[in-house]
Amino acid sequence: MIRAQVRGIGHYLPERVVDNDWFTTFLDTSDEWIRSRSGIERRHFAAPGQTTSDLAIHAARAALDDAGMAADDIDAIVLATSTPDLTFPATATIVQAGLGMTRGFAFDVQAVCAGFIYALANANALILSGQAKRVLVIGAETFSRIMNWDDRGTCVLFGDGAGALVLEAAEGDGTNADRGILATDLHSDGRFRDILQVSGGVSSSQTTGHLMMAGKEVFRHAVEKLAKSTVDVMAKAGVTADDIDRVIPHQANVRIITGTARKLSLPMEKVVVTVQDHGNTSAASIPLAMSVARRTDRLHDGELVVTEAIGGGLSWGAVLLRW
Template sequence: MTDRPTTRAVVRGTGHYLPERVIPNSWFESKVDTTDEWIRTRTGIERRHFAAEGQTTSDLAIRAARAALENAGIAADQIDTIIVATSTPDLTFPAVATMVQAGLGMKHGFAFDVQAVCAGFVYALANADAMIRAGQAKRVLVIGAETFSRIMDWTDRGTCVLFGDGAGALVLEAAEGQGSSADRGILSSDLNSDGTYRDLLYVDGGVSTTGTAGYLRMQGNLVFRHAVEKLAETAHRALERAGLTADQVDWLVPHQANLRIISATAQKMGLPMEKVVLTVADHGNTSAASIPLALSTAAAEGRLTEGDVIVTEAIGGGLSWGSVVLRW
């Protein structure tokens, strides 16, 4: 990393929203051959939230956006761009982000969605960072929002117990840095995908195939194997690009898919679990919403302090994976 004045995308505020309906593991015992102990042991999940009937992804995103704006002390009319990471949009089109824009009363700027499944928020952060660096936007609202409960096969115990609904949001603002790893804001990113693995995690429906939303399908053991290796690798690459090493990381804020994946990745990175933000027990896997949910939760608890080095990483269908390094 070259030390020269540069524009950084700095986090100014965080917010999140979880639907009121809480679903404990015991809820699934009457639906599939599973138990609370089986789910806890294999995933670390204890409960998750499901959207209410009629409650949409944009509804969740708007609630999280308002919380983030309030936390940042910034009004909606001061935002230039909205990016929503989601795989469960309200409609085929328009983008959820435009619905958030309308919900916030914004008549200016532009809004669009990013679809990279569980890695979506990392991709959205990288896009927001690039636009801020390029001078195309000064303030970007980045949201991850999902209603995965709408694409569950309730007869498949290997998938239906894993996912939940929710939304998280960050407000990013342009700030001048010195171009060093000591700057606040996003320091680096690393994005990857390999479409040859698409059959490991996908939804068996779509506009140009079945004309239906379809259901989520996953080969869990193979996804696990790829996840641990690829997540550790992408995190190391992003740290190297930022001019940092793993021992300088204050917090790992991973995609909250499975406690075993998170633990194995942290171990591979040489990080103790005391430096890992965990929300998987309470939220389950909320796909693109999981990282901003975890960041907002940790910030609300006062665990993140200015100057902390944070690594976020995620892997999802595609396969798509990546990481972002930022200084809080």
């Protein structure tokens, strides 16, 4: 059977690094307060005039280089973002042009912090259906543009960045020993949309708005839903937690990461954690963490990897793949 296998991975972070002490210059907060509640020590912010597509193009080029491919080797781009350059066209088409890709198609996926999981599932479906042979999957965000800098509970948590990977169709035996995406699991429940949202919108207010979050409520949903989705995606592929070599979760909050691992009885030695250096980069956090893990020798060929995320919507899900 056909499997969507990873051929290359890359990421990009803006040059500006903002540590926790920066927030103490205008907020009633401290480095200790931020670290103890989130695990975050620093994050990157995009420069003035630097857009989501700029970050995405850098990450995409790195992934293409890693795969040994050119832009026109790609059939499709699926870009996950909640901070697009423009209302339309899709930021993916801007990336397509920026890469010099003159064929194929490109579109955006919007599922907030779960965006990359949704993008991976969509890219996998494109490959399995024969719509595309090679898909560039990107998560890119400039969340610093939608922060309320008076809200110390949210503005300290987020950062900007991008990550990308190249998926390619390849033949497998149809067992969970195959390389590539083995199972996906997606969910959403709009009844909880108010606990994590942005106040603006084209249709509702004609403004960009600011991020608003009920942190305790999000945490309560996150651990339960992420653990359940992870169990379900493993069951679909016929594997157990003991079979997992690496967990690469959405990098939102170290307490959510450790709480989910504990609920699944997965040792933290298997979990990739980068939130301390990047903050929550929403749809970019998983591919960014994957790329960093690959470059720091924490992710190897043949390893069984589970990745999961939850975001506004609420939207959540998990993907199981063999690297």
